Amino acid sequence: MARKFFVGGNWKCNGTIEGVKKIVTMLNEAEVPSKDVVEVVVSPPFVFLPLVKSLQRPDFQVAAQNCWVRKGGAFTGEISAEMLVNLGIPWVILGHSERRSLLNESNEFVGDKVAYALSLGLKVIACIGETLQQRESGSAMAVVAAQTKAIADKASNWANVVLAYEPVWAIGTGKVATPDQAQEVHLELRKWLHDNVGAEVAATTRIIYGGSVNGANCKELAAQPDIDGFLVGGASLKREFIDIIKSLTVKKSQL
């Protein structure tokens, strides 16, 4: 089964009502491949989710940027997975490196979150990635394997998981991984899934890349055989996000 190209736009902690409306209008007017070819999911901050969902074109979907690890209740400031389901939000980003590093989310905590969100029927963009220090010390693959294992240990339904490889050193830095660097990790991750979860999951799970993706570098990355799309930060707030949505041409493996 072919893996459908996936492009996520993570707006992070940005936006105003006016700004959000402008981005949605820009995306609504864009000519892009059909949803049978590319799956587009934009992730505004929680407070703008209903607005974006109500204004956005029907072929695009929305994602929350986080949710609580268990059933909601007395957890001031948190948003529960149940609430996302209630609002009809189909996707949630979990384990983003900004949450792992700034809010001390551990591998196990992220694994629990992924499992709980999946158990309620949400689809999950699960983020993993190594720091520069970890890459330079040669432990990049061990780090992403441990992060993936914490998810795999608890995840029930891989059909609803997109794995986002986001090297921390490439996030918001303008320092994108080279297509070869990204492909190398994606291929290793697919092998890890094959050996530890199963051949079917390895063949069908989308592994997307994030970290300084923009309109200029997206095509070469998208041509790599194991890069199944992108999770885009800064550029998802700009017109070039449309170029990224359209970046899938012919895979290197198909040439």
Ligand SMILES: O=C[C@H](O)COP(=O)(O)O
């Ligand atoms: O979730 C998106 C990533 O953090 C990438 O962000 P960036 O495209 O601004 O580097």
